[in-house]
Amino acid sequence: MLNFIGSLGNYAIGKIASLGRATIMLYHALIGKPNFKKHFGLLVAQIYFIGVLSIIIIIVSGLFIGMVLGLQGFNILKDFMATGSLGQLVSLAIIRELGPVVTALLYAGRAGSALTAEIGQLKASEQLSSMEMMGVDPLRRIISPRFWAGVISMPLLSMMFCLVGIYGGKLVGVDWLGLDEGVYFSGMQSSVLLVDDIGAMVVKAFVFAIACTWIALFNGYDCKPTSSGISKATTATVVQSSLAVLGLDFVLTALMF
Amino acid sequence: MQQNIVEIKNLSFSYSGNVIYDDISLNIKRGQITAILGPSGTGKTTLLRLIGGQLKPTQGSIIFDGDEINGISRQKLYEVRKKMSMLFQSGALFTDINVFENVAFPLREHTKLPDILIRDLVLMKLEAVGLRAAAYKYPQELSGGMARRAALARAIALDPLMIMYDEPFVGQDPITMGVLVKLIKDLNTHLNISSIIVTHDVAEVLEIAHYVYILHNAKVLGHGTTQEIKNSNDPMIKQFINGLYDGPFAFNLKSQTSYIKEL
Numbered sequence: 430m431l432n433f434i435g436s437l438g439n440y441a442i443g444k445i446a447s448l449g450r451a452t453i454m455l456y457h458a459l460i461g462k463p464n465f466k467k468h469f470g471l472l473v474a475q476i477y478f479i480g481v482l483s484i485i486i487i488i489v490s491g492l493f494i495g496m497v498l499g500l501q502g503f504n505i506l507k508d509f510m511a512t513g514s515l516g517q518l519v520s521l522a523i524i525r526e527l528g529p530v531v532t533a534l535l536y537a538g539r540a541g542s543a544l545t546a547e548i549g550q551l552k553a554s555e556q557l558s559s560m561e562m563m564g565v566d567p568l569r570r571i572i573s574p575r576f577w578a579g580v581i582s583m584p585l586l587s588m589m590f591c592l593v594g595i596y597g598g599k600l601v602g603v604d605w606l607g608l609d610e611g612v613y614f615s616g617m618q619s620s621v622l623l624v625d626d627i628g629a630m631v632v633k634a635f636v637f638a639i640a641c642t643w644i645a646l647f648n649g650y651d652c653k654p655t656s657s658g659i660s661k662a663t664t665a666t667v668v669q670s671s672l673a674v675l676g677l678d679f680v681l682t683a684l685m686f
Numbered sequence: 687m688q689q690n691i692v693e694i695k696n697l698s699f700s701y702s703g704n705v706i707y708d709d710i711s712l713n714i715k716r717g718q719i720t721a722i723l724g725p726s727g728t729g730k731t732t733l734l735r736l737i738g739g740q741l742k743p744t745q746g747s748i749i750f751d752g753d754e755i756n757g758i759s760r761q762k763l764y765e766v767r768k769k770m771s772m773l774f775q776s777g778a779l780f781t782d783i784n785v786f787e788n789v790a791f792p793l794r795e796h797t798k799l800p801d802i803l804i805r806d807l808v809l810m811k812l813e814a815v816g817l818r819a820a821a822y823k824y825p826q827e828l829s830g831g832m833a834r835r836a837a838l839a840r841a842i843a844l845d846p847l848m849i850m851y852d853e854p855f856v857g858q859d860p861i862t863m864g865v866l867v868k869l870i871k872d873l874n875t876h877l878n879i880s881s882i883i884v885t886h887d888v889a890e891v892l893e894i895a896h897y898v899y900i901l902h903n904a905k906v907l908g909h910g911t912t913q914e915i916k917n918s919n920d921p922m923i924k925q926f927i928n929g930l931y932d933g934p935f936a937f938n939l940k941s942q943t944s945y946i947k948e949l
Contacts, residue, residue, distance in 0.1 A: 457760070467795075559778035559837075562738050563792045563844075564767035570795070 451647040458572040458646075471574040479540045479575070480582030484589065486535055491590040494527055495519060495597025502598070503606050512608055516616030519598030520591075524621060524630050525686070528591040530678050533637035536583055537670035541645035544575055545666040548649025549659035557650075572646050579642030580635070587634035629685045636677055641670040690749075691716045691848050691880045692737055697746035699729075699736060706732050708904040709746070714848075719874050719881045721895035721912075723888060723926065728901045730884040731775070734850045737882075738772055739763045751847060768796055771846035775853045777837035779825040785812070785836045786821040792843045811839040815869060831862030835869070842873060848880040849873070855887040863887075867894055888927055892916065900926060 502518045548571065551557050557567045595617065602608045621627065645666045652662035692714035699707040706729040714720045724730050735741045737748055739755045748755040753766050779788050789808045793799060799807070812818045815835040825833055834854065841849055851870065855863050871894045873879050885891050892898070898915045900907040900923055908915065908923045918924060 554781065555774050555776055555778040556780055558740065559772070559774055561740060562767060562770070562772040563795070563840075564764050565792070565795045566764055 447647075447651065450651060451643065454568060454572065454647055454650055455576070455643060457566070458568040458576060461569065463573075468574060471570070472577055475574045475578030476582055479544070479578045480586060483536060483539050483582070483586055486539055487532060487586045487590050488593050490531060490535055491523075491528075491593035492597040492600075494531060495523060495594035495599075496601045498522055498527075498594070499598035499601035500606075503602050503608070512602075512606075513612045514616055515598065515602045515608055516613035517620040519602070520595050520617040520621050521626065523594040523598075524591050524626050526678070526682070528594060529587045529630050529633035529637060530674060532583065532587040532590045532634065533641055533674040534671055536579075536586065536638075537641045537645070537667055537674065540579065540582075541641050541666050541670050542663045544579075544642070544645040545649040545652070545663045546659060548572075548575075548646060549652040549654075549662050552650065552652065553654035553656070553659060572650065575646060576642050579645075580638045583638030583641070584631050584634040587630060591630065625686075629681075632685070633678065633681050636681060637674050640673045640677060644670045644673060689716060690714060691751055692882070693747075693749040694737075695747045695749075697736070697748065698744045699732065699741070700744050701732070705904050707743075710901070710904070710906050712899055712906065712909075714880060714882055715897060716847075716880050717874075717878050718896040719870065719883065719894055721891040721898045722882060722884045722901060723886060723891070723898060724901035724907075725926070726886060728903070730901060731852050733901075734772060734852055734882065734884055737850065738767065738770065768844060769847045770850065771841040771844070771848070772850045773834070773837055773841050773852060773854060775856060777825070777830075777833040779828075779833055779837055779840070781825050784822050784824050785817065785828070785839075788825070788836060789840045789843050792840065796844060807843070808839075811843055812836075814842070814873075815839045816865070831858050831865070834858070834862075834866065838866075838869060838873075842877070842879070845877065846879065848882065851881065851883045851885070853885055853887075854883065855885060855890050863890060870894060888929065892927075902926075 498519045499515065502515050503512055506512045506514055506518070548557075551567075551571065557571070560567045560570065599610070599613055603610045603613050648662040648666045648669070652658045690713045692712070694710065694712040697707055697710050697712075698705075712722075722730055722733065732741065736743055737750060737755065739758065743756055746756070750766060751769060753762070755763070755766070758766065779785070780791065783791070786808055789811050790804050793804050793807060797804075809818055809821065812821055815838050817832060817835055817839060820828065820832060820836070825836070828836060854866055854870065858866065867890050870881060870883065874881050874894075883891050883895065892912055892915075895912050897909070898912055899909040900915070902922065907926075908918060908920055910918070915923065915927065918927070
C-alpha cells in the first residue's frame with residue numbers, strides 16, 4: 430500500500446517536473462529577438478513541411494467527412510421534411526467542431542509524430558549537443574521555427590478543412606440527392622456567424638496548434654536518446670496530443686458557445 | 687592573458703547518485719596538447735561536457751579563458767562556446783546536409799560573411815583535413831574516419847581557441863589513426879589551438895601530448911609532462927601506460943556481493 434502511494438507520488442512529481450521542463454523549453458525557444466534574415470528561411474521550410482505537406486490529407490479527410498455528414502444529415506432530415514436545413518447542419522457541425530478537432534488530430538498524427546521523431550533522432554545522434562557546443566542554441570535554431578510553423582499552419586489547415594467539408598456536403602446533398610443549391614447555401618449563410626462561429630473555429634485551431642506542436646516538440650527534445658526512447662516519444666506525442674485536443678475542445682466549447 | 691586556458695578547481699560532480707568526480711583540480715595550458723587518460727567509464731567525456739557547460743558541476747569552479755562556466759547566464763554561455771569546439775566521438779555531423787554545408791554551418795550562424803568568402807573558407811578547412819574532394823558528399827556516404835575528419839574541419843571553422851577531442855582514435859584503422867594524430871598535432875602547432883584529448887589510446891596520444899592527466903576512481907591519479915608520466919614509478923600509472931594485465935587495476939568491477947554467493 431505504502432509502495433503504491435509512493436509510486437503514485439513519484440509519478441505525479443515526474444509529470445509535474447516534465448511540465449516544468451516543457452515550459453522552460455518553450456520559454457527559451459520563444460524569448461529573445463528573432464533574427465528575421467536568418468530565421469525566415471527556416472520558418473518557410475518548416476511551414477512547407479508541417480503545413481503544405483499536410484494539405485492533401487486534410488483536404489481528402491475534409492471532403493469525405495463533409496460528404497458523410499451530408500448523406501447522414503439528408504437521410505435524417507428527410508424524415509422530418511427538413512432537408513432545407515442541410516446546409517446549416519453541415520456547415521455548423523464542421524465549422525464549430527469537426528473542422529478544428531479533426532484537423533488537429535490529423536495534424537498530430539501527420540506532423541506531430543514526424544516532429545518528435547526528427548528531434549529525437551537529432552538528440553540521439555548528438556546533433557543537438559554538437560550544435561550547443563558550436564554556440565548555436567538548438568532551442569532557437571530547431572525548436573522555435575517548428576513551433577511557429579505549427580502555430581501558423583494549423584488555423585490555415587483548419588480553414589481549408591471547413592471549406593472542403595462544406596463543399597463535400599454540397600456534393601452529396603445538392604449534386605447527388607437533388608437538394609436545391611440555393612437552399613443549401615442560404616441555410617449556411619443565415620446560420621454561420623463570422624465572429625461567433627468562424628472566429629471560434631480559428632481560436633480553437635490556434636489553441637490546438639499550440640498544444641499539439643508543443644507536445645510534439647517537447648517529447649522529441651526530452652526523449653531518451655535510444656531507438657526505443659524515440660519510438661515511445663512518438664507514440665506519446667500522438668496519444669497526448671489527441672487527448673489534449675479532445676479535452677481542450679470541450680473546455681473551449683463550454684467557454685465560447 | 688592567463689597561462690591556463692582552462693582552470694578547474696575543486697570540481698565535484700555526481701550523476702544520479704554516482705560520484706563521477708570527487709574534488710579534482712586540473713589546469714590546461716594555453717597552446718599545448720593536454721591528454722586526459724583513464725580507463726573506460728571514468729567519466730572522461732563528462733569532463734568535456736562540464737567544461738563545455740552542458741552539465742553543471744555539483745561543486746567547484748571551471749574557468750575557461752577567464753570566464754567562469756559554472757553559474758554563467760545562458761546567453762553568455764553560448765557566447766563563450768564560440769571560442770571552444772568539441773569533436774564528438776560519433777562526429778555528430780548534421781545528417782541532412784552535405785559536408786560542405788556542415789563546415790559552413792557555424793560560419794553562417796555566427797558571421798555575416800558573404801557566400802563567396804564562406805565557400806573559400808570551407809574549402810580551406812576541408813583541404814586542411816584532406817577532404818576537399820568529399821565536399822559534396824553526405825555524411826552517410828563517408829567512412830568513419832572521413833566523418834571524424836569532416837567533423838574536425840567543422841570544429842576548426844570558427845578558428846577556436848581550444849578543441850576538445852572526445853576519444854578521437856576509437857574504432858579507426860591504423861592509417862586513419864596516424865592521419866588524425868598528425869592532424870591534431872598540426873592544428874596545434876600551426877594554428878596554436880590548445881587541445882584537450884580524452885582517450886584511452888595511450889600510445890598514440892603520448893606521441894603528441896605535452897601534458898598528461900590520468901583519472902581514476904573520481905580522482906586525479908597522476909599528472910605531469912609526458913616524459914614524467916612515461917618515467918613514473920607509480921605502479922598504477924605504469925600498468926595503465928603500458929597496458930599490462932597484472933597490476934593494481936582490477937579487471938572486474940567491484941561487486942557488492944561475493945562471486946560464490948551470487949552463483
